[in-house]
Amino acid sequence: MECRLAHSTGEWSCQIKIRYEYDRTGERLDEVNEVDFGSRITDKAEVEHMLRRAQEAVLHPDVKFEVFLEDGWQEKVKGKQPLRFSQNIVCIELTGPDLTDLSFVDLPGTDTCSG
Numbered sequence: 479m480e481c482r483l484a485h486s487t488g489e490w491s492c493q494i495k496i497r498y499e500y501d502r503t504g505e506r507l508d509e510v511n512e513v514d515f516g517s518r519i520t521d522k523a524e525v526e527h528m529l530r531r532a533q534e535a536v537l538h539p540d541v542k543f544e545v546f547l548e549d550g551w552q553e554k555v556k557g558k559q560p561l562r563f564s565q566n567i568v569c570i571e572l573t574g575p576d577l578t579d580l581s582f583v584d585l586p587g588t589d590t591c592s593g
Contacts, residue, residue: 532546
């Protein structure tokens with residue numbers, strides 16, 4: 479997951495995107511394509527729900543991502559085997575007056591916290 483924070487004078491908002499860099503077999507695409515996953519979110523309570531849907535879309539590359547924006551998407555992908563891992567990336571862009579300009583990437587399997 480990639481997270482981009484940006485300071486703005488407007489109200490807080492979030493845009494979730496999917497960046498397609500690889501095909502289903504893991505081969506790098508000739509052209510990177512980043513698409514908005516749904517419309518801009520202004521209710522913080524909706525972010526986690528939409529991030530989970532975007533992650534499902536990335537793990538189901540044979541299903542159009544728009545399906546995961548619809549109610550009842552679970553029924554539409556029932557029986558389709560998701561990938562265990564994808565190199566394509568869910569991006570989250572947050573803007574708001576209390577944010578600092580910052581970008582970071584969270585890679586799976588790179589837990590640096592130890593107890």
